[in-house]
Amino acid sequence: MNVVRFPQLAHWGAFTALVEDNRVIGCEPFARDPAPSDMLEAIPAMVHSPLRIARPAIREGWREGKERTGHDRFREVSWGEALDTVAGELARVRETFGHSAICGGSYGWASAGHVHGARSLLRRFLFLGGGCVDQVANYSFGAAQYVLPRVIGTFGPIAHGTDWPSIVKHTRLILAFGGLPLKNGQVTFGGGGTHSMEMWLRRAKDAGIDFVSISPLKSDAPDFLGAQWVPIRPNTDTALMLAMAHTLLTEERYDAAFISRYCTGFEPFRRYLLGLDDGVAKDAQWAAAITGVAAQTIHELAHRAAAARTIISCAWSLQRAHHGEQPYWAAVVLSAMLGGIGLPGGGFAFGYGSTNGTGVPRVEVAGPEMPLPLNPARAMIPVARIADMLLNPGASYAFNGRRYTFPDIHLIYWAGGNPFHHHQDLNRLRRAWQKPQTVIVHDSWWTATARHADIVLPATTFLERNDIGGSSRDTFILAMHRAIDPIGDAKNDFDIFRALAQRLGYERAFTEDRDEMGWCQWVYDRVRASATAKGVTLPGFQQFWAEGFVELPPPERDYVLFEDFRRDPERHPLKTPSGRIEIASDAIAEFADPDCPPHPTWIPPAEWLGSTAAQRFPLHLVTHQPASRLHAQMDPGPISRRRKIAEREPVRISPQDASARGIRDGDVVRLFNARGACLAGAVIDAGVMPGVVVMATGAWFDPADAAGEPERHGNPNVLTLDKGTSKLAQCCAAQTALVEVERRPFAPSRRRN
Ligand SMILES: Nc1nc2c(c(=O)[nH]1)N[C@H]1C(S)=C(S)[C@@H](COP(=O)(O)OP(=O)(O)OC[C@H]3O[C@@H](n4cnc5c(=O)[nH]c(N)nc54)[C@H](O)[C@@H]3O)O[C@H]1N2
Ligand SMILES: Nc1nc2c(c(=O)[nH]1)N[C@H]1C(S)=C(S)[C@@H](COP(=O)(O)OP(=O)(O)OC[C@H]3O[C@@H](n4cnc5c(=O)[nH]c(N)nc54)[C@H](O)[C@@H]3O)O[C@H]1N2
Ligand SMILES: [Mo]
Secondary structure, rough: OEEEEEEEEOOOOOEEEEEEOEEEEEEEOOOOOOOHHHHHHHHHHOOOOOOEEEOOOOEOOOOOOOOOOOOOOOEEOOOOHHHHHHHHHHHHHHHOOOOEEOOOOOOOOOOOOOOOOOHHHHHHHHOOOOOOEEOOOOOOOOOOHHHHHHHHHOOHHHOOOOOOOHHHOOOOEEEOOOOOOOOHHHHHOOOOOOOOOOHHHHHHOOOOOOOEEEOHHHHHHHHHHOOEEOOOOOOOHHHHHHHHHHHHOOOOOOOOHHHHHHEOOOOHHHHHOOOOOOOOOOOOHHHHHOOOOOOHHHHHHHHHHHHHOOEEEEEEEHHOOOOOHHHHHHHHHHHHOOOOOOOOEEEEOOOOOOOOOOOOOOOOOOOOOOOOOOOOEEEEEEEEHHHHHHOOOOEEEEEEEEEEEEOOOOOOEEEOOOHHHOOOOOHHHHHHHHOOOOEEEEOOEEOHHHHHHOOEEEOHHHHOOEEEEOOOOEEEEEOOOOOOOOOOOOOOOOHHHHHHHHHHHHHHHOOOOOOOOOOOHHHHHHHHHHHHHOOOOOHHHHHHHHHHHEEOOOOOOOOOOOOHHHHOOOOOOOOOOOOOOEEOOOOHHHHHHOOOOOOOOOOOOOOOOOOOOOOOOEEEEEEEEOOOEEEEEEOOOOOHOOOOOOOEEEEEEOOHHHHHOOOOOOOOEEEEEEEEEEEEEEEOOOOHHHHOOEEOOOOOHHHHHOOOOEEOOOOOOOOOOOOOOOOOOOOOOOOOOOOEEEOOOOOOOOOOO
16 A cells, blocks of 8 residues: 655644555654654544544433433434534524623634634534624633733733743843743643754753753653752642742842833832831741742842843743742833843743743744634623633623623533633533533534534544644744545534535625635735845745745844843833833732732642641642643544553652651552542652642543543543632633542553543
8 A cells, every 4th residue: 555645733743744545654743853752653543533424413311401411322423413402502692691601702723724713613603693602812811811901011921922032142040930841841822843942951951051941840850951849739829939039128139120121019018028117028048948949049039030130931830820920920010120131031931831932043934824703792701711600690700901791601612712620610510511501612623522422423523624733932834734524424514614604694704705725815914924025035925835834034133022122221111000010000909909018929829738638638830731641632642642651641749748647659540639539640750749640631531421430541630720810811720739648459440431
């Protein structure tokens, strides 16, 4: 048999699909990629997995209003019946309850291609049909997205901070809160041609930069960095930063000239640091008791940062916690006191270890994107308030300085996301999920979300269609060639929505008379026009498609965040009310939210190692991103399964905490708190701070049949807290959860997915 080769792309890298007899038999990494992800190996098994949804299916008991258990039986139906049913439900719900009765935010990463971006297509389809309740912001950096604009006028630095070359040349010290874990560098949203996080970190190390990793987990800094590890209690970074600021202030080691020229609001912050109003000085001694970091270490960190060009780097994880706005605000203020903002290799940095591509030099050319019409229903929720919305229709809530009312949802439509992976407190979500009459899901696999739906439509994978991919953080635009025929009766999301729009009378508005290749060309031409405007010539579509990729040339000079502002703050003010960095914010003061005071403040989170709840549940659960998959995608694939222990997700625990509980390496354990329980496989790791347990997200949710029994597979979101970060951002607080762990003498076997 002949092996045929097709250029392809996933969020975890570009590759050539090797195809024999309509089967993907291998994935050869893109030749230009210096560090391909081993996740590529999981693709063939996943594409041809028995877990693929073969045909449209309708849940038994749906019409009768029976509870969604996640274990229900489904009846396969024809595409004609499925599409008629979906179109009928949409029309019925719109007519009876209005557009705001449909929740179509559909948060999730879907696949890398932009033409077939399932979430965008669903929103496009629903918006053109009258609108729906959308979801704004994201689980990734949602708190930052709302606090940073108040402080520095933009959340742009999340995606685009000072370039690595500037850092390599000028920085002397990187204080990395949450570390710089290489595992996260496998992923670029939209897919990239190169994985360069490791290369840049090695260059930084070779240039003599010192690294300090401030994190509960030692492995958050790769060994080659030789980083000093400063273990810190989860969710207490703000206290450490405040104490560093206190040291700088009281020892007069801070850049007073920078503060007076470029910032406002220092005085109330100064009073707070000194404890002039509350009687509590935020000094190193104070922070040591909160963070578990010795006062001496805190002084040293402040001294070292003041003595050399320093970057205060924060992982996105820091703000995925109750009061997650605070560490980011504190990091900006600490950087301001150090005076490095706007200088080459100085200031703050977000997410350099959170995703591949952050800090990669790239010309400012638009990334590939599909157009999204406006949502005529003008209804939305902050993304992570999904269960709150379903449980409290009509209730009022505050968000970003305004009041809103939760809509009354009768239909949920999800494509390209997995809320039974991504949301917190899944037992609560399961209760909330009973609210709508109808749940419609498109996916390629029988995920937990598909199993909790009423109408399930099988979507093709990216290997079964033509597309165009790439990221605004990567220098390649990549062609994705259809490599195999659709598996089973799967259809492209685009074609499903086209068929529905046709039934509902707006097919042309949806397609704009373009087919798949027409849209690929449209998306490419937009990138090309944007490049032309920046003086970069790209080849025409036919040449790009035939060659499989184009590469953007490197930018002429290093990008330094806020360089213009630093040079001339009057001509280049920030987009804040004062035009300066707002150490204190009047706007935030007006919101009068005790969970987000008007300047960076230490506020104990709902659960942490210093709270009374820690007496019952004495371990802080950190649920970070998985090294062996993308979220829940490919969890049943070979790479992810190889890392499981007795088919459960690993939980890492310190030797002290393990021996105190009689837990041995490889034991099946039960993690629990008042919200739920799950099983996991213990890994004893001296690189975990005592008092902390670490579990990756993304094990497929395998709920027990009986109430009170643990989830069987190790999905940590049965334990996490479903609470907004504050009334400002209302974002996800996944990193705020206390648990207890016990040895499980007898563990029920895993259900085969
Ligand atoms: N406890 C805890 N929870 C977390 C986090 C955490 O740190 N801790 N992190 C959060 C973060 S940052 C994120 S971004 C979320 C991620 O949450 P999600 O993005 O929801 O997770 P994925 O598993 O990527 O889900 C994408 C789904 O889309 C499907 N899919 C892929 N391609 C296609 C397609 O072409 N068509 C259709 N119809 N479907 C497709 C996949 O099969 C998969 O089921 O999780 C959040 N949840
Ligand atoms: N391989 C892989 N890479 C990914 C993803 C994936 O699914 N798989 N997902 C991508 C996505 S969607 C996102 S949003 C990014 C997320 O990027 P991040 O949010 O930066 O990633 P995490 O792995 O959740 O967290 C990084 C580290 O922060 C530490 N940490 C957690 N809480 C705290 C705290 O309170 N204080 C301190 N100091 N440290 C803490 C943890 O030890 C953790 O290992 O990752 C992306 N990269
Ligand atoms: Mo994310």
